[in-house]
Amino acid sequence: MTRAENAAALKQSCNCCQAVLLAYEDLLPFDRNTLLAMGSTFGSGMGGVKGTCGALVGAEMALGLLGYRGGSMNRYSRELFGRFEERVGATICADIKGFVTGRTLCSCENCCKHAVEALEEMTQGTQK
Numbered sequence: 764m765t766r767a768e769n770a771a772a773l774k775q776s777c778n779c780c781q782a783v784l785l786a787y788e789d790l791l792p793f794d795r796n797t798l799l800a801m802g803s804t805f806g807s808g809m810g811g812v813k814g815t816c817g818a819l820v821g822a823e824m825a826l827g828l829l830g831y832r833g834g835s836m837n838r839y840s841r842e843l844f845g846r847f848e849e850r851v852g853a854t855i856c857a858d859i860k861g862f863v864t865g866r867t868l869c870s871c872e873n874c875c876k877h878a879v880e881a882l883e884e885m886t887q888g889t890q891k
Contacts, residue, residue, distance in 0.1 A: 766883060770818075770875040778806030782875045783821030783882075791828050808856025816856045818871070819847045822878035829886055839885065846881035 764772070770786035777785065780802035788795060801824065805817035826843055827836055844854060852868040853859050859874060861867040869877070 767876040767879040770879045771872040774872045774875050778802060778817055779808075779871050779875050779878075780805035780817035780821035780824075783818050783878050784825060786875075786879050787825045787829070791825065793828075808859075812856045812860065812862065814856065815854055816847075816851070816859055816874055816878075818874040818878040819844065819854055821875075822847065822882045826882055826885070829882075843881055843885060846884065847878055850877040850881065 766786050770782045773782035773785050777799065781799050784791070784798040784802045785795065788798060791798065793801070802817070802821055805820045808817055809815045809820060822843055823840055826839060830836065830839060848854050850869075851859060851874060857863065859868045
C-alpha cells in the first residue's frame with residue numbers, strides 16, 4: 764500500500780489532518796498519540812469547515828517536519844498548496860465539500876490521498 768493509499772484508509776478512523784500525519788508516522792519525530800493530538804482540531808477543515816482543508820494542513824505540517832533546515836519554507840509551502848489545489852480544485856473545506864454550490868469536488872479520502880501524493884512528489888529522495 765502506498766503512503767497516499769494509507770492516508771485514505773486511515774481517514775476511516777480519524778480526521779483528514781490526522782490521517783495525513785499518521786501516513787508519515789514512521790518519518791516524523793512524534794509518536795502516534797502526539798500526531799493525533801496535533802491534528803485533532805483540524806477535522807472538517809480549519810475552523811470547522813470554514814477554512815483550509817485538514818488534509819492540506821496535515822501535509823503542510825509534515826512538510827515542515829520533514830524538510831525544515833532552518834531557512835524559510837514559504838516557497839515549499841506555496842508549492843504544496845498549489846499542487847493540492849490543482850488536484851482538488853479548491854483548498855477551503857466548504858468549497859471542496861460544496862456547501863454553497865451543492866457540488867462536491869473531492870471526497871475526504873481523496874483529499875488525503877491527493878495531499879500525500881503532492882507531498883511525496885516534493886520530497887522524493889529527501890526523506891530520512
